[in-house]
Amino acid sequence: MSGPNTIALSSVLVANRGEIACRVMRTAKAMGLTTVAVHSATDRDARHVREADIAVNLGGSKAADSYLQIDKVIAAAKSSGAQAIHPGYGFLSENAGFARAVEQAGLIFLGPPASAIDAMGSKSAAKSLMETAGVPLVPGYHGQAQDAGTFREAAARIGYPVLLKATAGGGGKGMKVVERDEDLAEALASAQREAQSSFGDSRMLVEKYVLKPRHVEIQVFADQHGHCLYLNERDCSIQRRHQKVVEEAPAPGLTPELRRAMGEAAVRAAQTIGYVGAGTVEFLLDARGEFFFMEMNTRLQVEHPVTEAITGLDLVAWQIRVAQGEPLPITQAQVPLNGHAIEVRLYAEDPANDFLPATGKLQVYRESTPGSGRRVDSGVIEGDEVSPFYDPMLGKLIAWGENREQARLRLLAMLDEFAIGGLRTNLAFLRRIIAHPAFADAELDTGFIPRYQADLLPAAEALPEAFWQTAAQAYWQSTPTQVREDDPHSPWAGANGLRLALPTEVDMHLGCAGETRKVRLRNAASDTPRLQGDQLTVEEDGVRTRTLAIRRDDRLFLRWQGELHMVHRVDPIAAVEASHTQHGGLSAPMNGSIVRVLVKIGQRVEAGTPLVVLEAMKMEHSVRAGQAGTVAALYCAEGEMVSEGTVLVELAPQ
Structure with missing residues (x-):
């Protein structure tokens, strides 16, 4: 433009x-x-x-x-x-x-002019430009030489831990934290492959990994007439794998003076490169209030809705109007800052399995009820297939309140209303973050998730007997009644457990989350769960509650303690037979393509040795040996697409 x-x-x-x-x-x-x-x-x-x-x-x-x-x-x-x-x-x-x-x-x-994208598209070039402009930088190497030796020397000079980052990247792709010199070569090669796959550019930079920083970014907007302003800031500190999970605006605890200093620095950065349109200047903020330039994203950000929520502005409408030559409609002094907004990113992934992306059909997908201060931006509906070819984000939930606590409670209510079944998601994980006391106290930094991992990623526990009884009742009541065409009123028309002169009784074999259970249902008592539509009413000790119970073919999706569990009927005989014929080996943790096969048949490996590198949703994942042994067989080749659960390598124990 x-x-x-x-x-x-x-x-x-x-x-x-x-x-x-x-x-x-x-x-x-x-x-x-x-x-x-x-x-x-x-x-x-x-x-x-x-x-x-x-x-x-x-x-x-x-x-x-x-x-x-x-x-x-x-x-x-x-x-x-x-x-x-x-x-x-x-x-x-x-x-x-x-x-x-x-x-x-x-x-x-x-979007911005190509020259502005050029100036900030390379993280190395952008850092050099900011250094010239006097913007503080995190110590690092941003040079042209890309050999492993150069990076090893730079890392030694900077001091571990260091952060490898794709110069043309974003969204956590091509980014690796390296703690030790002996891990650098493997991490560098993997990051370069990810960068090449995602951006067509394998160039990297390395910088000091700042401990306990906050990630605070400034939304800037410029028109074609030389005007540029900042629309306040966002805190995006809560991340996993260097990808943002929770974003909020304004950043808690930021003084007006610090907001102005960061905002004015961001505007100078934008004006230096002749920027036009929406952009974001990202900073690391330490506990002393010092900020360091990270990068500039020359585009609209995933988290732009929280800025829209506290300003009342439509940034996409601004993009379109600015592109037509219109000037910015307000001045810096007129930029609103009303209330507080929090956004979470909803991903198809398995938090309990190192956040590996998940694929499959959205058999159940129900969004939160819209309303004042409640917004959902999504790109899927029930019945859609989540493929392995693209980023696994399903959508975003955004809540606004007059203050941070009101926004937080509103977001919790939205998360409670959301229901997804058919594949793994981070929905329950997000709720644990927003409900955590440390988050409520605005204890924000990029180490939040690792620090509270035990709370946010609790070990799986066996489902209690009450769950199985409730699931059995809901499954049984949601099963279509079988009626004999020749005698629809016959007591033998349905498999309802009728026994003459005895209580009705049914045995059900159910499975859920890798567990199986035989459940015996008897005559309905006054507190027996009752299913009406997709709402299951449960009464216990005089307290009546309702929970979600959705039937999809032979699957029941039951909400239990805030999570949606998939329950299915189990054939106990077939399960026993399958256990005797199951093929051993190391299998694919998700659908994806084989990037590299790192071992050969007959090769001896130690525990933790990477065997196969799998790429899915723009990220690389290594399948590693769980124990020392010898590679007995390989069932995959580079470039091959594989499905979740496919055996890739057979390892004979040492």
Whole structure:
């Protein structure tokens, strides 16, 4: 967007998918614009495709074959009549080549100039630029040499622990914390592969890993007339794998003076590179109130809704208006700061298994009830398939309140209302964070999750007898009644456990979360759970409560102590037979593709040795030997797609 543009837009293509595509199109439609979606073959029936006015198929399954194909995206804009392209975040949003190609095609890029993306797209170049501008930096190496020896020397000079980071990256991709010199080579190689896969650029930088920092970022916005302002700040300190999990605005405990200092520094950074549009300048903030420049994201952020919540502004609408040449509608002194907002990111992943991404069908998906101070940005609906090809984020829950505690309690209520079944998610994990006393006290830093891991990731406990009884009642009551066509009134018409002159009695074999149980149901007592629709009423000691119980074919999804459990019938004979024929070996923890096979048949390995590297949802995961032994067999090859549970390596114990 070089120079004021006076074109009146009537249509926009969103070069993205999922919740951000849906969110951008929502504002575009409200402004009267025609919306165009692009999609891969995998996403043919995705929500963002269904919500668009026009959809164009890019083909392919992986992002590299679809959403990252610049020529295909521009051709889609041309064929659909779109005048502008909004990149969302991720994919091509910070690709300067894409921004240039859009402008060269005579289209409007709803993002900053390509020159600004160039200036901040490389973390190394950005840090050098900020150093020249006098912005404090974390000690590190941001040079051009990319060999392992150079990084080893730099790490030794900086001092462990260090952080390896992709220069062209974001979202935690291509980022590794290294504690010891002997781990550096493996971590560097893995981070480079992740960076190449996600961004097409394997270059890395290394910097000191600051202990107990806060991650505070400033939302900036600039127009084509030289005006730039900051829209307050966000605290994004609660992270796992260097990916944000919880974000809030404003940052708790920030003084007006520190807010102004950080905001003005962010504006200077933006103006230095001739920035236009929405951007975010990220800082590390230490306990003494000193802040260090991390990077600038030259795009809209995932967490922009919390800024919208406390300012009452629509940042996507601002992007569209600024792209048409309009000046910013307010001055810095007029920027609102009302109340407090908190956002959590809902992922398809397994927190109990090192947050590995999860794939599968959303057999149950129910969002929180909308209302004042309650917002859900999502990109899926019930019945959708979560594939291994893209980021596993399903959506975001955002709560606003007049103060932080009101926002926190409102968000807890929203999390309690949400229901997801069919695959693993971090829903219960998010609730534990928001409910934790330390979070309530605003004890925020990037070590929050590791520090309270025992509370946030408690060890799995056996389900109590009360659960099995309740599940059996709900399963039985949700089973369709069997009726004989020749005699529908016969007492033998249904398998209801009828016994003449004796109480009705039914034995059920149920399974849930790896456990199985035989449950005996007898005559209904006054406090027996009663199922009406999808609400199960349970009465105990005179206290009546209701919980969710949803039947999907042969599966029952029952909410128990805040979590949705999937219950199924078990054939005890078949289970015994399967236990005798089960193939041993190390299996794939999720659906994905084999990036590297690191061992050969006959090779002896020690416990913890990486055997196979699997890539799923843009992240690498190593399958490691659980004990010392010899590789007896390999059942996978590099480049091969594998499903969760597929045996990859057979290891003979030493």
